[in-house]
Amino acid sequence: MQTIQIDDIELIKIDPNQFLMGALKDxxxxxxxxxxRLINITNSYYLQSTPVTVSQYMKFIRETGYEHDYFVEVWDMDKDELVPGPSFLEINGRGDNYPIIGVSYIDSQKYIDWLSAKYKMKFDLPSEAQFENAAKDKCDCLTFCRKSEELRKAGLVRKVNEIPLTAPREVKKGTVTKSGIYDLHGLIWQWCKDWFYYYDMGDIVNPVGPPNCPEFAPWKGEKWSPGRVIRGGSFAYPFYHSRCSNRHYSQVQDRNFNVGFRLCINE
Structure with a gap:
């Protein structure tokens, strides 16, 4: 296993691969x-072994003074909508080894710019295809994603009709792939760099989604405001959202209570 270690940030090498992106047949x-789609990833890339943690993100805030005095959106079950919740510092006050949450796509880009300049390396978010490729990692599931079922049985994500869990667990307490990458399933939603839209069936070599912001995001049979892909499922969502192929999205300015990110380096 080849890795890149930068302070307390570990990234694990993912080799070029051809894999079937999308849901299992049944x-x-x-x-x-x-x-x-049968996807060809032709270049190696390095993916962070966990989502960015509270400790890692707080270094960025301390060194730059980046904005952190705001309230994070949480889901109101009665209103069936997102409403202002705890402050950013409060919701991320559980400990250093928890995933950072309540960060927008824009925030993730500011962190990546800072880290890239500091270490003179080109960090990025993973593409949606890179995320799913790493999550599947020699997957032999036939009809249903076993990792999402394991999370359900362990009580680490919601069953279908349960009241949502209110907080994530620490990193490295859930799933791990054969390559040693943790928490690609059922911890928090994680930003990817793609704009969210229907798959382009002809875009099968190193796909990164639409080149420009689409007019809308296709969601629940409707046309919603556009945004970026989030992947991985969440502690607060039903278990089937943690399937390797499951897709979701959020608007780039959203700072939600169950959304964070992880880093990628492309070769």
């Missing part, structure tokens, strides 16, 4: 946004 939870 997955009853799949939808029309998860259609199959």
């Amino acid at each position: 997955d009853k939870f799949a939808n029309n946004l998860e259609v199959n």
Whole structure:
């Protein structure tokens, strides 16, 4: 296993690969946004072994004074909508080894710019294809994603009709891939760099989604405001959102209570 270690940030090498992106054939939870494409990833890349942690993000705030005096959005079950919740510092006050949450896509880019300049390396977010490739990692599931089922049985994500969990667990307490990458399933939603849209069935070599912001995001059969892909599922969502192929999105300015990110370096 080849790694890059930068202070307390570990990234693990993922080799070039061809894999079937999209839902398993008989997955009853799949939808029309998860259609199959045989994807070719032609270059190696390094993916952070965990989501960015509280400790790692707070270094950025201390060194730059970056904005952190705001309230994070949480889900109101009665109103069925996101509402202002705890402050950023409060919701991230559980400990250093928890994933940072309540950060927008814009915030993730500011962190990446800072880290890239500090270490003279080109950090990035993973593409949606890179994320799913790493999550599947020699997957032999036939009809349903076993990792999401394991999370359900362990009580680490919601069952279908349960009240949502209110906080994430620490990193490295859930799933791990054969390559040694943790928490690609069911910890927090994680930003990817792609704009969220229908898959382009002809875009099969190192796909990164639409080149420009689409007019809308296709969601629940409707046209919603556009945004970027988030992947991985969440402690607060039903278990089937943690499937390797599951897709979700958020607007770039959103600072939600169950969204963070992890780093990628492309070769």
